[in-house]
């Protein structure tokens with residue numbers, strides 16, 4: 001099976017050509033998510049044409065196109081339901097018509113954390129494990145789960161993916177989702193600048209000289225011994241660990257896979273979360289294994305094959321009726 005895939009991140013759009021569970025060609029575009037999605041889709045189509053040409057293929061020779069997108073998704077209608085401040089026109093677009101017109105392909109689309117879970121479940125760190133949860137530590141906090149071999153979607157497509165919007169701190173910060181005290185509002189890349197500037201020691205920290213304040217800088221300066229960076233690191237590790245226990249209590253996984261760009265600091269993050277889970281998760285059957293992604297940026301790209309098979313099997317058609 002040959003699929004094309006696009007994974008829309010906060011800063012990058014990752015594109016891939018996938019053959020039988022392996023990404024054989026890839027390309028990365030700047031997300032420019034303050035622009036309309038319609039404009040970025042022209043660049044996506046051009047890059048996908050180029051990926052195919054490099055492999056001696058026409059797009060129509062592929063079996064389909066898969067989008068992994070950081071939002072709530074109507075998978076049946078191939079619609080993005082909310083834009084959360086990124087690509088403001090996303091929910092107005094008829095993406096299946098676009099895919100058919102520009103590439104001649106059937107489109108499947110799902111939430112990006114759910115796509116990463118499918119990739120890890122089928123080909124990566126969760127292979128062979130039918131009780132699995134994923135946290136993606138990126139611009140926001142994505143989550144998803146498989147329970148007894150069934151991908152968790154729910155009646156409105158929301159089940160499993162709102163783990164970053166579980167209430168972590170009663171009376172905490174307002175979140176973009178409308179809730180208060182969400183994990184994402186307490187420790188995520190999009191909140192990091194505000195979190196840092198609220199601290200009295202921030203003006204005296206080397207973090208205040210960083211042109212981009214991200215978790216790479218936090219972990220780097222924390223390792224150097226900066227007190228502000230250490231406090232932000234430890235606070236974030238605590239929030240992510242509590243989120244991990246919440247997911248374990250909600251979904252009963254045997255493995256929890258951590259994905260996303262922040263996992264560049266895996267040697268610090270993994271043992272911290274595993275230790276907290278060992279001490280606080282109520283799992284009488286044994287210990288949940290906390291694992292790093294085995295696939296990195298490829299995880300969400302690899303979901304297309306599974307999503308296309310699911311669509312065929314359940315007769316969910318993204319073709320216009």
Ligand SMILES: [Zn+2]
Pocket residue numbers: 164165175176177178179182184185
């Ligand atoms: Zn929220």
